[in-house]
Amino acid sequence: MEFVGIEKQMFEEMVRKFEQFEQKVMEICNQRNDKKLNKWMDNQEVCNFLNISPRTLQTLRDNGTLSFSQIKHKMFYKPEDVQNIAIRIKNNPHTTKKRV
Incomplete structure (x- = not known):
């Protein structure tokens, strides 16, 4: 480096x-x-919508499953991308851990 x-x-x-x-x-x-x-969603909105933890959301970002944009230190997600993830979770609920 x-x-x-x-x-x-x-x-x-x-x-x-x-x-x-x-x-x-x-x-x-x-x-x-x-x-x-x-119209974009922030971390908290996505976690609430998908019923996942912030750590699970970070994993979705890290492995490229959910695309995002970052402005300064805040992440934003397109609602249609989040909806696609919701469909995938519904079809295969073992893909993410549910928030307790």
């Missing part, structure tokens, strides 16, 4: 520019009234 060091000032400038970019993207989404991200 290769590490690249940068000066603190350069890093802070990169973070500032990324935050500006993030703000612009959110402004564009709001202008277009395109709030599809609000």
Whole structure:
């Protein structure tokens, strides 16, 4: 693994520019009234919907069974992907452990 060091000032400038970019993207989404991200599900919603534990959800992510998008440190899931997993669990309930 290769590490690249940068000066603190350069890093802070990169973070500032990324935050500006993030703000612009959110402004564009709001202008277009395109709030599809609000329709996406977060970890808690998926766990409740599938009746699984957070650890089981992590396993589904780790093994590629359930695709996700990550923004900062928060995971988001397309409802249709979650619905497909629900169908698979219904057809084969031994694929995941149920939350107690």
